[in-house]
Amino acid sequence: MSEQIQQTVPSLPRIGSPAPPFEAVTTHGTIRLEDYKGSWLVLFSHPADFTPVCTTEFMAFQSIYSRLKEMNTELLGLSVDSLFSHIAWVRNIEQNGGVKIEFPIIADLNKDVAYKYGMIMPEESKTETVRAVFIIDDKQIIRAIIYYPMSAGRNMEEILRLVQALQTADEHKVATPANWKPGDKVIVPAPQTKEAADERVKDDSYECFDWYLCKKSLP
Template sequence: MPVLGEPAPDFEAATTNGPLKLSDLKGKWVVLFSHPADFTPVCTTEFIAFSGVAEELKALNVQLIGLSIDSVHSHLAWIRSVKEKMGVEIPFPIIADLDMKVAKKYGMLHPGISDTATIRTVFFIDDKGIMRAMIYYPSSNGRYIPEIIRLVKALQTSDKYGVATPANWQPGDKVVVPAPKNKAEMDKRLSEGYECKDWYLCFKKI
């Protein structure tokens, strides 16, 4: 099972774009997401939505990768159907995981839902290969794709500026200054020009 703050489990797998090894992607952020099955209605809407933000994610140095417990041939037939019937090209690789090796490494199988289909998970892996965030959804409900974009931007902002982001943060909003570690830091911050609600809660623009 993956753990936040630790290296994401490495894997090598066949995809619709050819062989892929996670560790070869170091230097890029990775958004790895699973779906229950090809040729299913909710999954189709999600793949169309993910395709719509693929270029935005690419501009953020993110490699988007899909996965389900289906074969490469099934994936290829499905994405061809999506292109022919819905006019959408799926530009990112989809992992074929018939032996469930990747699904089991990443805890994508929840027996209370299904023993043979992955739930809807999203894993956020940074450019050093560290697991930074995970979101789980049931098979019945599609993901809200703008939140995935927002979280990538929030994580990258935290890394770049050494800050945190408050609830409902959007790019351009004020960020949270890390809480002081001692009395000297607490006293100093009150004169550093931050917008402070109290000694432990201060905001700033970046």
């Protein structure tokens, strides 16, 4: 029995691995993952259309969409609802909430994309997707994964901050400390020799806790 379960449940995608390819029907027509090559992508799932928490989230995702686009980042939603349900729901959000949803939503009725990305947690729900977030870079590599339970709405500023942190790390070959936000100092790579460590702590251009933890401001 356990062998059968192992065969039917796909392995979960991992940070640093290629994003699983897909072709899916969306509210903007048929979309393939490869359509996003050259740009970053925030792919997220929600449990169901016409539900309270999801409705607040979609309006919140729309509120950060323009800032994501400024960072060469697109948004793509998903649930296992039908295309007609998605269309009716975004129309409802616009009519009652005054928010026009400008990004596409995958209608994943057969759960094909949801299973590839590990968006269904049977212990939480066997029929609905949890609140998963996948940040995929411009080379279509998964760079971050966040899971939320169905009862907790997501923090949009954290998703935005995470994209900013990843792009900053790539561009400047640095890391970002806890609670980092744009404009804060970043962490430089630790020295690899004792001589370099001795020199590092003498360098006034860095703010050092010790040789292995030094920060600097970006230009």
